Amino acid sequence: MSGTQVLDSLLALTQVLQADQERELDRRGLTAPRTHLLWVLHHGGPATQVQLAEALDVTPRHITTLVDALDATGLARREPHPTDRRAVLVHLTDRGRTLMQAMDIELAELGAALVDGLDAQTVDAMVRGIDHVRGRLEHLIAEHERAQREREDYA
Known part of the structure; x- marks a missing residue:
């Protein structure tokens, strides 16, 4: 699976989770x-x-x-x-x-x-993979923001 496919899957998952969360919170008046x-x-x-x-x-x-x-x-x-x-x-x-x-x-x-339905080894691998992707994303965002600030400082 390519990085683009992983990102597409994560974006789709995010949309499903966010929609469900909004429905549940709205139901509770939150x-x-x-x-x-x-x-x-x-x-x-x-x-x-x-x-x-x-x-x-x-x-x-x-x-x-x-x-x-x-x-x-x-x-x-x-x-x-x-x-x-x-x-x-x-x-x-x-x-x-x-x-x-x-x-x-x-x-x-x-x-x-x-x-x-998933065995413990598969769940562990999923958690490690998701944690890795989250960590990389946080790192890439921080790098991007730092580069943006540097460009703005020189503009």
Whole structure:
């Protein structure tokens, strides 16, 4: 299989995954950025808005908007930080925790269903191959961005 065929397959897979994700999140009244924030809280525990902004690689103002929306829907809440009077911690509510636990289960079930019928060696090879392609893509993107900046600096 050529590199172009691999890329075509990955692009098709990306479209299917993104469409499915959008349908599922929409069904729950969520967006991808709100879900990402919930996911970080679910797996990392309560965090300050500054920590969340760093984890999601967005501005603190964007985190404020996301937390406001999640608070309004009863999925997350702000509470005073126990040791820093200037800070607040964002927590999942019981409703948010229940939702994220359900999503965790669904993710595990989907993952198992995707590799159903494949032996462990094939699954391991797939993971190694996908990780390799992702790493190469990240490297190539970084190189491209660096070259773009250099061209702009000399323009």
